[in-house]
Amino acid sequence: DAGVTQSPTHLIKTRGQQVTLRCSPKSGHDTVSWYQQALGQGPQFIFQYYEEEERQRGNFPDRFSGHQFPNYSSELNVNALLLGDSALYLCASSSWGATEAFFGQGTRLTVV
């Protein structure tokens, strides 16, 4: 049984570029949440997807957008990258209405 998988594991982008990160939830889970973790900080909630709709959103600008596909996998898109977007991006998988969430291995994004 595969856990939460994210791709790619590492990524280097130039300021102003756009990036897409991908996540496949744990088998049996239908809800995907995305978090940003800057160095030395706790993860911060970006948004959550269920039934292919954004259900909740944290305090992140519109440059951050997402999508969920019928197979429950999800993408996180970030436009007009800033140096401050450099972080570990985490995907969390859960069942709708449940509180326990399980994280993928993360994508380390470096913006130069």
Add this chain to the structure above:
Amino acid sequence: QKEVEQNSGPLSVPEGAIASLNCTYSDRGSQSFFWYRQYSGKSPELIMFIYSNGDKEDGRFTAQLNKASQYVSLLIRDSQPSDSATYLCAVTGAYSGAGSYQLTFGKGTKLSVIP
């Protein structure tokens, strides 16, 4: 603004001792409380969750919750060098009906277990 506060540490304990990690939260409506372990460069791993006041034990780990004091703690008995990691406290707020739950994390406490 919901806040979760943790002592950043580092907390150093000798091997075999009890490590005590503490967390306070600001939202009195918080319902669920989680402890995640994060090794350097890795993603958080769920180790315990607690919903009700009191203690919950799982192997060497005990989570303690006091909603009146808005305080949650994690005790690690017989600490091992492999327990050296950052421990993240996370809480969920009251269910708003607008969706599923989101986690609010503290900054984490770095634990170092000295052989």
